[in-house]
Amino acid sequence: MTSHPYLFIWLAVAGGMGGLLGLAEHARHPLNDPDLSQQRTGILMPAGEERAPSIQPGWGTRRGTIILFARTLKGRHLFRDLADQSDLTSAADLIVVTHDESRPVIETGIHTFLTDHDESIARAFGLRRPIDGGYPVGYVIVDAQGFIRFRTLDAGFDRRAWEMKLLLSGTR
Amino acid sequence: MTLRTPGSMQTFVLFAAAEGVLYWSYSEQDALFHWFLHFFVGASAALFIMAIVTVHRGRTVPHPMVWIFAGHVIAMLPDLLWNFRLSAHHPWMDVFLVHITAHFLPGRNWTWYAVFLAGVGAYLYARASAEAQGRQEPSRREEHLPRRGAIVGIVLLLLSMPPAAAQAQTPVWIDTDAAPDMPFRDKDDLFALLAALGAPELKIRGISLVFGNHHDVAAAQPGIRELVGRFALEPIPVQAGAGEAADLGRTTEASTALADALSRGGLVIIALGPLTNVATVLRQRPGLASHVTRIVAVAGRRPDQVFRPPHGRLVLPDLNFESDVEAFRVVLEHGIPVTLIPFELSRQLWITESDLGWMRNAGGPAARWLARQSAGWLDLWAHGIGVLGFHPFDAPVVTYLLSPRLMRCDRRVPALISTAPLESWWGRHLGFRKPVLLVSDELASPYRVDYCVDIDSRAKHDLLIRINGLARNAVGEVGS
Numbered sequence: 089m090t091s092h093p094y095l096f097i098w099l100a101v102a103g104g105m106g107g108l109l110g111l112a113e114h115a116r117h118p119l120n121d122p123d124l125s126q127q128r129t130g131i132l133m134p135a136g137e138e139r140a141p142s143i144q145p146g147w148g149t150r151r152g153t154i155i156l157f158a159r160t161l162k163g164r165h166l167f168r169d170l171a172d173q174s175d176l177t178s179a180a181d182l183i184v185v186t187h188d189e190s191r192p193v194i195e196t197g198i199h200t201f202l203t204d205h206d207e208s209i210a211r212a213f214g215l216r217r218p219i220d221g222g223y224p225v226g227y228v229i230v231d232a233q234g235f236i237r238f239r240t241l242d243a244g245f246d247r248r249a250w251e252m253k254l255l256l257s258g259t260r
Numbered sequence: 261m262t263l264r265t266p267g268s269m270q271t272f273v274l275f276a277a278a279e280g281v282l283y284w285s286y287s288e289q290d291a292l293f294h295w296f297l298h299f300f301v302g303a304s305a306a307l308f309i310m311a312i313v314t315v316h317r318g319r320t321v322p323h324p325m326v327w328i329f330a331g332h333v334i335a336m337l338p339d340l341l342w343n344f345r346l347s348a349h350h351p352w353m354d355v356f357l358v359h360i361t362a363h364f365l366p367g368r369n370w371t372w373y374a375v376f377l378a379g380v381g382a383y384l385y386a387r388a389s390a391e392a393q394g395r396q397e398p399s400r401r402e403e404h405l406p407r408r409g410a411i412v413g414i415v416l417l418l419l420s421m422p423p424a425a426a427q428a429q430t431p432v433w434i435d436t437d438a439a440p441d442m443p444f445r446d447k448d449d450l451f452a453l454l455a456a457l458g459a460p461e462l463k464i465r466g467i468s469l470v471f472g473n474h475h476d477v478a479a480a481q482p483g484i485r486e487l488v489g490r491f492a493l494e495p496i497p498v499q500a501g502a503g504e505a506a507d508l509g510r511t512t513e514a515s516t517a518l519a520d521a522l523s524r525g526g527l528v529i530i531a532l533g534p535l536t537n538v539a540t541v542l543r544q545r546p547g548l549a550s551h552v553t554r555i556v557a558v559a560g561r562r563p564d565q566v567f568r569p570p571h572g573r574l575v576l577p578d579l580n581f582e583s584d585v586e587a588f589r590v591v592l593e594h595g596i597p598v599t600l601i602p603f604e605l606s607r608q609l610w611i612t613e614s615d616l617g618w619m620r621n622a623g624g625p626a627a628r629w630l631a632r633q634s635a636g637w638l639d640l641w642a643h644g645i646g647v648l649g650f651h652p653f654d655a656p657v658v659t660y661l662l663s664p665r666l667m668r669c670d671r672r673v674p675a676l677i678s679t680a681p682l683e684s685w686w687g688r689h690l691g692f693r694k695p696v697l698l699v700s701d702e703l704a705s706p707y708r709v710d711y712c713v714d715i716d717s718r719a720k721h722d723l724l725i726r727i728n729g730l731a732r733n734a735v736g737e738v739g740s
Binding site (some may be wrong): 094113125142206254 | 338342345351376377380383388622729
């Protein structure tokens with residue numbers, strides 16, 4: 089029977105790939121988006137589609153803005169490489185929103201700090217709730233015209249300033 | 261026959277190593293998801309093409325692993341640009357085997373896994389058919405039957421693959437008795453309207469005006485048109501409708517436009533005023549009832565409930581319902597899904613002077629305009645009712661649609677149009693009664709509605725942030 093060997097191959101491929109896929113689904117980071125298609129897609133939203141909410145008086149739109157959301161920054165640096173912090177602040181306004189009112193060890197270059205006890209700021213920017221159900225950790229990029237161009241949950245944003253710069257360059 | 265795997269062992273090892281390198285390129289991404297996704301997409305495309313080529317040629321395709329690897333590379337090309345920090349993703353990158361759209365297929369990777377398995381099956385079937393033809397000398401007809409069947413099957417499978425994933429935008433129609441620039445008229449519609457205008461989650465097909473807070477829809481129309489023209493994300497038609505309950509059944513600009521919109525597709529109707537316009541459409545074209553996905557209306561009460569603001573003696577009417585009872589009856593009789601946002605829910609939200617101050621200081625032009633509009637209304641509540649704030653009665657409708665997790669609604673509760681004694685002292689003693697829209701599990705009624713009973717205090721912040729963010733970049737301001 090010709091079909092049997094191929095049936096065996098098909099079953100092996102199905103079992104192997106299905107098992108790997110199941111393993112990958114099982115091993116997700118608890119701060120990731122439950123829907124992984126929304127996690128760090130790298131896809132810029134169209135310009136002019138979704139206006140960013142106003143979060144404080146005087147927040148301008150002279151240039152792009154990166155709004156970073158964290159549960160706590162107590163005793164931590166905002167980025168693993170402090171050079172990233174200065175690089176980014178020269179390219180965009182940095183707004184840091186924390187759930188617990190904490191601030192990073194070095195605040196140089198950060199435009200504004202906000203506290204978001206009731207999660208209203210994260211919600212207003214459309215950040216989704218992570219797998220563990222807690223406060224979202226990630227970032228939002230707003231272009232110079234005041235429109236949201238990118239949002240994602242990202243527990244490792246502190247080592248991905250390159251990604252923010254890449255996305256910012258795409259908004260210009 | 262002996263088992264021949266697709267490709268030699270050496271090719272397979274090379275293939276596995278190359279795939280390992282591609283996976284490594286995602287290491288910064290901590291995203292197995294993307295590797296699987298684009299592998300499934302690229303491999304599926306390659307497998308289906310190989311199957312078609314195999315069936316067409318009648319013999320197997322050489323180097324199948326190379327085909328699969330090439331498919332994978334094409335599908336993930338934008339990710340390579342991203343991972344090597346060369347370019348962000350853009351919608352046009354769908355040219356690489358639907359690279360962008362592929363992310364959002366319902367079922368995500370499990371759906372692509374199923375497509376991939378179908379591709380493997382199609383290719384193995386085609387390969388088996390080709391090998392069988394190599395062993396036998398079939399007649400021309402027998403030779404073509406499995407080939408044609410396989411081609412038709414593969415084409416159907418490819419055609420059945422979904423096109424671009426649709427953006428989740430709810431099509432809505434707003435029917436409102438908003439009263440811009442009318443002193444001492446309720447401004448609650450304007451809160452709902454502005455929050456909805458700036459919501460990308462909603463696709464507003466049109467706005468119709470109805471009496472309620474006022475009786476001059478023609479006078480309200482220019483103000484609403486200017487408001488929409490200034491702050492809506494895209495052009496939205498604004499049509500004048502019923503000016504009084506007696507207009508129920510009479511064709512107006514609004515009823516015609518709403519009927520046209522419904523005939524083009526399903527709509528959620530946000531009813532911020534009496535339902536006269538909606539009921540007119542249902543009476544004139546009852547067939548359109550099935551196109552109304554849901555009506556979210558501001559009305560309803562539990563039995564024996566009185567609408568009394570705190571600290572005030574004043575009793576408020578269930579204005580939208582009492583203004584046109586018959587219209588509500590028409591809607592209920594058509595069996596359309598209805599959600600009621602009642603007074604008992606709206607009274608949980610307060611707009612205070614500090615909220616208006618926040619809108620003036622931190623908000624965009626829309627928020628500043630609304631704060632100015634609301635100042636007189638706030639004064640009226642302070643002096644007329646004795647409370648330092650007002651309820652934005654209609655605003656929770658927007659919360660219901662945009663942030664439903666901030667609300668708690670009871671599902672499919674019996675609803676009944678009945679009568680109850682007037683709340684006033686003389687009304688009670690003289691035995692006068694008024695119509696009421698009652699909702700309770702205890703009622704015997706053929707009609708069912710969803711009835712929202714609780715709203716999270718964060719809903720106000722959510723609403724005001726939406727309004728504050730509206731039209732940040734508008735050049736001028738309405739009414740300035």
